[in-house]
Amino acid sequence: MTRPIFVTGSQRSGTSWLASVLAAGGQVAFLDEPFSHKQRNPGQCAVDFPHWFTYVGPHNGAQFAPAVGETLRLRYDLPAALGAVRQARQLRRVWRHWRTFAGYRRRRLRPLVKQPTGLFMAEWLAETFGAQVLVVIRHPAGYVSSRLRLGWPHDFNDFLDQPALMAAYLAPLEDEFRQCQAAAWPLLDQLALLWKALYGTVRQLQAAHPDWLFVRYEDVAADPAGQFSQLYAALGLDYNQAASQAVVGSSSASNPGEVAVAQWKSVQRHSQAAAKTWQTRLTPAQIDQIRARTAPVGGFFYDDEAWLIEDASR
Numbered sequence: 450m451t452r453p454i455f456v457t458g459s460q461r462s463g464t465s466w467l468a469s470v471l472a473a474g475g476q477v478a479f480l481d482e483p484f485s486h487k488q489r490n491p492g493q494c495a496v497d498f499p500h501w502f503t504y505v506g507p508h509n510g511a512q513f514a515p516a517v518g519e520t521l522r523l524r525y526d527l528p529a530a531l532g533a534v535r536q537a538r539q540l541r542r543v544w545r546h547w548r549t550f551a552g553y554r555r556r557r558l559r560p561l562v563k564q565p566t567g568l569f570m571a572e573w574l575a576e577t578f579g580a581q582v583l584v585v586i587r588h589p590a591g592y593v594s595s596r597l598r599l600g601w602p603h604d605f606n607d608f609l610d611q612p613a614l615m616a617a618y619l620a621p622l623e624d625e626f627r628q629c630q631a632a633a634w635p636l637l638d639q640l641a642l643l644w645k646a647l648y649g650t651v652r653q654l655q656a657a658h659p660d661w662l663f664v665r666y667e668d669v670a671a672d673p674a675g676q677f678s679q680l681y682a683a684l685g686l687d688y689n690q691a692a693s694q695a696v697v698g699s700s701s702a703s704n705p706g707e708v709a710v711a712q713w714k715s716v717q718r719h720s721q722a723a724a725k726t727w728q729t730r731l732t733p734a735q736i737d738q739i740r741a742r743t744a745p746v747g748g749f750f751y752d753d754e755a756w757l758i759e760d761a762s763r
Contacts, residue, residue, distance in 0.1 A: 453521045453578055454561040454684055457568050458585035459647045461595035463666035466699060466718075467585055468563035470677055473695030476686050477561035478553035483520050484564050492530030492546055494520040501607050504614035505570035513570075514577060521560050521578055525550035568650055569614055575658070581684060583662040584651055586750055589743040590736050591666070593640040594727035603643045605630050618650045637735060641742035649746045665750065670720035673700040728758045 454477065456468045472479035483493035486501045496516035505513050519526060530543040553560075567574075574580040605626040608619055615623060622645070628634075629642055655663050662683055669676040673696045681688035699718070706722025731739070740747060740756060 450518075450522055450578065451557070451559045453574070453580045454559065454583065455567065455571060455574050455580040456561065456563045456583045456585065457571055458565060458651070459568070459587065459592060459644070460565045460601070461592055461599075462565060462585045462587040463669065464563050464565045464585050466720075467583070467664075467669065467680070468561060470692065470695045470699055471680065471684065471686065472561055474681065474686055474689050474692035476559060478523055478550075478558040480520065480560055480562045482564050482566075483562060484517065484567055484570065486566070490530065490546065491533050492525045492527060492543060492550075495526040495529035500611060502566050502569055502614075504611050504617065505573045506613060506617065507573075508613045510573050510577060517574075518578065521562075521580075523550050523553045523558070523560055568647060568654075569618065571654065571661075572658075575661075581662070582658070583664070583680070583684070584654065585664060585666055586648065586651060587666040588724075588727065588751055588755060589641065589644045589648075589747045590727040590731060590739050590756070591724065592644050593637060593739050594730040596640050597637055598730060600636070601640075602636055603639050605639075605642075608646065618653065619646055622646050622649070637738060638742060641739045644739075645743045645746050648743075648750065652746060652749055667724045667755070670700070670724035673697075673720055725759065733758070 454471070456464050456471070458464050468479060468481075471477065480493060483490070484498055484503075486498050486503065488494065488498065494516050496513055498513075516526070525547045527543070527547055530546065531540075534540050534543060562580075564570075568584070571580075571582050571584070575582055608614060609623070609626055609630075619626075622642070625642055626646075629639060634642070651663070654661065662680070664676065664680070669680075674693070677692065677696050678688045681692060686692075700720035702719050702721070704719045706719040707726050708718070727736075736756070736758070
């Protein structure tokens with residue numbers, strides 16, 4: 450098995466953009482969220498991940514390892530995929546995916562997995578399969594404003610129902626999780642707490658794994674060509690013409706900085722403008738509230754200057 454690349458961080462952190470540009474160079478097999486809860490394409494990975502943020506570690510790794518190993522060997526599980534077929538168009542999709550995976554193997558491509566909800570399986574993937582981990586960090590206000598706009602809540606029972614996860618990473622936040630659940634906190638406060646949980650874990654991982662790659666979305670957005678060329682080099686990939694063109698096409702000022710809610714999956718943005726949309730989406734009071742809720746973790750990744758609103762007239 451060639452060494453897999455694992456791109457994670459959080460939802461709405463830029464993982465799709467980074468992974469798609471890293472795949473554009475033609476040297477990796479891009480696997481889009483194969484380790485997800487309620488997997489829609491079991492051919493990619495024929496095992497159930499019981500939580501949105503499933504923790505995989507020494508206590509349960511044996512139940513996931515066989516299927517995950519097949520995924521990382523780029524072996525599409527055709528029987529599992531066919532078993533989920535309910536309509537003719539799904540059969541055509543299965544056939545297309547099976548051929549894609551076969552093509553990946555024939556070209557001996559390196560697997561690149563994008564799994565924004567995979568933060569709590571990153572250590573296991575690195576230890577079990579030698580995955581090279583890339584973690585994307587996003588500004589608390591940018592993260593919260595993006596999910597707030599989409600109306601995406603978080604049920605903290607997803608964490609609380611995993612005792613091993615709580616013990617490994619999240620024990621200091623248990624009381625806040627329970628308070629949030631009991632009092633039905635407003636969505637903004639839920640999401641700020643979720644950011645603190647995820648990036649508090651990232652802070653732990655960064656201290657424990659100095660060999661992993663950690664990048665701030667805002668830094669990549671400000672200098673896409675420079676940052677992507679460095680990422681390609683760090684991952685052992687050739688920053689070729691196709692990669693360079695993908696960087697320009699996905700981050701150019703000719704792209705919109707803001708897209709319609711229905712286009713939330715788009716990775717074609719004016720990257721510098723997109724990184725600052727929170728400054729106009731949120732009120733100053735909301736920004737202050739997010740900053741207070743995410744402290745002190747937020748201060749570890751973003752200093753005072755990163756919270757300044759460019760348009761002082763607001």
